[in-house]
Amino acid sequence: MDIIGVGSIPIVLLTGFFSGGIIALQMARALNTYGAASQVGSIVSITLVRELGPVLTALLVAGRNASAIASELGSMKVTEQIDAMRALGTDPSQKLVTPRLIATAVMLPCLTVVADAVGLFGAYLVACPLLRLLSARQYWNSSWTALLYSDFAQGLIKPFLFGMIIALVGCFYGLRASGGTQGVGRATTQAVVVACIWVFVVTFVLDKIFVNL
């Protein structure tokens, strides 16, 4: 949990902050056209909490941790450490997969909450002190009131599922690695690519479900 959660905080902070800021910048121009610049807070909060927060955080964690898991387990596989575990009468899944699955599934929602909060703050800095579109009170008020319970539910269910996908994909490719160091490299790349694809597929499916609710 420390490596996956705490270790990912710096990159999540940076990405979250700049995502919020960029959305605010782009939206400010578009909303000004319709004289609706005061809505920037609600648009940023809905976009971040529902979609960009979970997806961006998941992609970052996929890049950082699916690769780490795949390369770590892949190295263990090619150096016969996994076979050693099996040969010693122990279960590699229980020792290697379960802790990583729990850690990623627990930490990804936490990281997403951090990314959402920092993103909203980044958007606030752009919308209020920088562009002076609205007051701080207006911004935070519109950001908060725009969110529904279903938005929070989406924002937490998605990263929980993404966390499980990332850990399982990383473990799957790591435990299947073969062919020495080249095989470990191949497993690592495949894990990141497949985990990212699954993040988008699951996002689409969940969005379809939530939109119809």
Place this chain on the structure above:
Amino acid sequence: MPDKDNTIVEFEKVNMQFGNIWALRDINFALKPGETRVIFGQAGAGKTALLKSAIGLLHPDSGEVDLFGQNVTASRERDLYTLRSKAGVLFQEGALFDSLTIRENVAYPLENQRATTPPAPDEIEHRVRETLRFVELEHTLDKFPNELSGGMRRRVGIARAIVTEPPFVLYDSPTAGLDPITANTIMALIAKERDVRHTASLIVTHRYQDGELMANFRYNPEKQELIPVSEEEHHDPTRSRTKFFVMKDGEIVFQGTRAQLEENDDSYVKRFVRH
């Protein structure tokens, strides 16, 4: 037909192929308690495949492998935990867990075997120290594998394999890549383990000296050293507990005692004998 109740491992018409290459071809043999089989063969002859098949790490395409009387080939992975807890394995490069200390590596089977209840922490510490003392590495408890030499890692691997005192130990190239002095130390430890705990063993090796040492020497607990066995034992197949296999393209092309091995005229078999 061997007595299955008194057999450690038995291979019956075992065949396995990787693509078009035979890894194991019509393998038949039985290993009894206290017996040793030393397996020679060129790279790719199927030695490691044979070892891994014995404990169900690899599954043959046909035939049957019985470990402690239970069919390994038909067993699911979860059913093999109990059987594997009765076997120790030394892998080619040691396969130590590089993120764990030597203490944690050796304690690993004691703490994690699914078929047994872990002993109390004090008991684990006692057994880890005792086993590391057996391989003369008690001083390395808190080191990591990458801080040890190749020979020391191999000895820790032996300690991890025997810490649960299994009746059956498999050694995959225990001396590969080691200098002759370290290799002899390792083989002396394996012979000591065999004679002190009366374990059955399968030993894969490329060095004829390794098999020679296993066949020619016994550990004497009083003198605490290896002593030569009698000449009659060498030449009496019924008394010799150490037998030799030579493998070629997945097949066992020779099996017999050291004397029979040395007298064999086959040009392939002769390559593994030092005259």
